Amino acid sequence: MEKSTTYRIGIIGVGPRGLSVLERIIENARDEIGNPITIELVDSHSFGAGEVWRTDQPSDLIMNIVASQITAFTDDTVEMAGPVREGPNLYEWARGVVSGRIRGNFSEEILDEAEQVDENSYCRRAFYGHYLEWVYTRLVKNLPGNIEIREHRRRANSVVNTVRGDQLIGLMDGTMIEVDDVVLAVGHGTVDLSSGEEAAENFAAATNGLYYPPANPADVSLEMIEPSRKVLIRGLGLCFFDYMALLTTGRGGRFVRTDQELSYVPSGREPHIVCGSRRGVPLHGRADNEKGDRRYEPRFLTADRIADLRSKEGNGNALNFRHDCWPLIAKEVETVYYTRLLANISSEEHSHEFRELYETVPWSSSSEREILRKFRIPEEDFWDWSRISQPWRHSDVESVDSWRSFIRSYLAADVREARRGNVSSALKAAVDVLRDIRNELRYVMNNGGVDGESYKSDVEGWFNSLHSFLSIGPPWNRIEEMVALSDAGVLEMTGPRFKVDLDRESGKFIGKSCVPGDEHESTTLIDAMLPSTDLNRTRNSVLANLHHGRQLTNFTVKSSASSDYMTGGIAVTERPFRVIRPDGSAHPNRYVFGVPTEGANWVTGTGIRPNVNSITLGDSDAIARSVLGLPTETCLPTGQWKQNT
Ligand SMILES: Cc1cc2nc3c(=O)[nH]c(=O)nc-3n(C[C@H](O)[C@H](O)[C@H](O)COP(=O)(O)OP(=O)(O)OC[C@H]3O[C@@H](n4cnc5c(N)ncnc54)[C@H](O)[C@@H]3O)c2cc1C
Structure with missing residues (x-):
């Protein structure tokens, strides 16, 4: 009307x-x-x-x-x-x-x-x-x-x-x-620093060092970082690749391709980059796109299934992400993986036959294994989520040399797979599914679809990071560039479980991984990530003023079994996203x-x-x-x- x-x-x-x-x-x-x-x-x-x-x-x-x-x-x-x-x-x-x-x-x-x-x-x-x-x-x-x-x-x-x-x-x-x-x-937007970030900033100020808190790299002035200065970069996500580019080609260096090899010609103005993260490996390189502007259509997380899930949630049985959603997500990913793998090692016809059968059995069941064996998929090619999320083995982190050799071959393999494309490579086709089914995941999870406790520990505490690692990475060229920079001696990749201590005695940041002897000291630390979304810490004055005026509140995900989970995001209704005030009324x-x-x-x-x-x-x-x-x-x-x- x-x-x-x-x-x-x-x-x-x-x-x-x-x-x-x-x-x-x-x-x-x-x-x-x-x-x-x-x-x-x-x-x-x-x-x-x-x-x-x-x-x-x-x-x-x-x-x-x-x-x-x-x-x-x-x-x-x-x-x-x-x-x-x-x-x-x-x-x-x-x-x-x-x-x-x-x-x-x-x-x-x-x-x-x-x-x-x-x-x-x-x-x-x-x-x-x-x-x-x-x-x-x-x-x-x-x-x-x-x-x-x-x-x-x-x-x-x-x-x-x-x-x-x-x-x-x-x-x-x-x-x-x-x-x-x-x-x-x-x-x-930007937010007030967390206690750890504030400590790093104070430490840098007291020791004449440099600390760059989470930010959009485009907004950061890197001029204070002189050539050859050692810089620790914490985080190997998208912001890391921005910093990597700004500190190398952004300073006049060039990548040159000869035959199949990419090499880096330094300008001499680069700092020495030492980078690491908890997982130890960067986000997956994004594969060449073979889908045009189309996407993979889900076969398990379908409209009917979502309706079932949401009606369960609507009846007061909030969804448990691991129990109710993950099996469907994993089944989507793994089915695509095996179907493509079989098409690659056998034939399209064989793979079609496989899929028809594989789709009928539940995720992670013994029947799945039987089908894999029936179709003679080699055991070493079985999909393994723990291997996917932590690609290194114990022997790879025993020494700095073993780590270097692992990370180099890991990155080379990532580039190789990515160049095959997001349909032709079984691995890349599978991980790209996570990007393609985001709509469906939103329909399931938005507006408190998942129980608060599960949202906190399973979605925010686990799945979001896995999803980013596998499906939001940079184009594969960036991974190749990382290797070329490492060969040129401009960049060093630390081992996994990277953490940075503030060493008061030396007045330096000390970066360490779980690899014995993998220790790096520096006067400069960059936290390569975007500021988190947190209403309580926002520096956006329009949001902060509304919040202080009790006109906005945090979105809380209800939990039936445990305590509710208060997110950093703003509480809004479902579409059309009216603001919910602290008294629960929608503006x-x-x-x-x-x-x-x-x-x-x-x-x-x-x-x-x-x-x-x-x-x-x-x-x-x-x-x-x-x-x-x-x-x-x-x-x-x-x-x-x-x-x-
Ligand atoms: C560094 C970076 C790289 C990204 N790269 C990609 C990518 O490659 N592909 C992709 O799909 N997504 C990418 N994204 C994700 C990004 O969220 C979306 O692509 C998109 O920009 C979101 O649009 P938005 O309008 O919601 O927010 P924004 O793009 O952030 O726009 C918000 C606008 O609000 C304005 N604003 C904020 N506060 C006020 C105020 N108080 N008064 C007036 N104006 C205000 C800001 O100036 C800004 O222009 C990237 C995000 C970042 C930060």
Whole structure:
């Protein structure tokens, strides 16, 4: 039902999610609303790209998703009540820029990169930023006559209720904006340091050392790190690869390929990098994409199965992740692995026959083993989760030499598999399943689907790290570069269980692994990870002020057996993500979308993928329709229509 008056909507944060909500408001309104709509956009960074994808960041920073798998537009796979308005994904946009079909004031640098982009390119982050800015410009150019956009290139500091029940957005420069509804899509941010980080910072200050706490590497000034200085980097995730690039090619070094070998030519301005993590090995290199913009369709974690699981949860028997969800996830992964393995070592026909049979028996049953033997799968090729999550053996960590030899061959094998592709390599096809079934996992886990105790220990304490390790890694080239840097003597990889002590006697950070003699001292430590999502520590003043004003609270996952688990994310309703206040009531005019709600929603730090029923697009549509007062029924994967008022 259309509201009778005008609409005043505020969007705080205009990165990919804020942009998507804007697009959905415009397209829903184009079809259904004739009354005047004013949209107030607030972000100090450029609209569309926002902070993460800003176009002035170093060109060494690249995306971890291929150009054909990221978009800002809806498509007909998206289950939503609003209209589909298609538009180019990043790859199609690049083609359009090259052909001149897409016009704009593009620099030589963008045109050059656009020339080189193919469907499976990992573009520079700044390049994607240009795409997002173009999307924003296109939206503004094609606005319906009844919609006005007002741009505020500032940060918001506060949101308060007025006596009339309106929302008053306070900007950092003191400007006040009155709206009916406000959407906070404020994404990633910084938080107060944890006690360990604060101790490291104080230690560095007292010893003339350098400490870099968790941050987006693009925001960090590394100039104080002189050439040849030894730098400890803690963490081997995506931020590590950013630092690796910034401190090497970012300082003038070059990678050169001769035959099959990649080597590194130093500039002489690099520091000496010593890196490590608890697991000891970096994230899996991402395989060459052989899926185009499609995905693996789940065969076990299906819509019906999800409906079963959620109805169990709805009857007061909250799900236990390990017991109820993991067997389905593991079965998906392992079935893909064996099916591809058999196709590779035998024939497609044989593998098809195998799958038909293997699918009928429960995960981890003796019947599974019988089938594996029947199809003569060698025992040494059996899938082994403990081996996958900890790839080294005891003998590999007995000495520094044994570790070096292990890690080199491990990384070489990872690159080899990744180059075979995410369909052709049995291993890479299997781990890519975890990325492909994220939608389904969200339907199961979001909004307290899993019992609090299990969410804390099984999801946050175990599965999230395994999922990241296997499925969100950098393109395999980064792994190859790591090896080349190690050969060039620029980078050293420590053994597993890496930890850093603050040694007051020497005034140095001491990094140690579980490998005997693997000890490194340095005056510089980088924590290579993003700040965690934690409402209690947020430095985003708009969130902090709302929190202190008792207008926001943490999302708590209920537990039937144990104590409830309070996450660091903000409590919101299901779609359309209205803010839940500490007294449990939902604020009718405030919405929080995306990263700050991690905990209520699972794995929110991702881009929008086309043609796979992106949940983010469905979410944006629901928020847009809600602020426009339009019905926001959404179709769940269960095939049921759900009324979100
Ligand atoms: C370093 C990094 C690399 C990443 N790489 C990838 C990748 O390769 N592929 C991928 O799929 N995902 C990647 N991601 C995940 C990322 O979460 C999403 O791709 C996407 O950026 C999320 O969009 P968002 O709009 O929710 O948040 P953001 O992109 O963080 O945007 C939030 C916006 O809100 C603004 N904002 C915050 N507070 C305020 C305030 N108080 N007032 C006004 N404005 C405010 C910020 O300036 C920012 O522009 C990456 C994330 C990071 C941090």
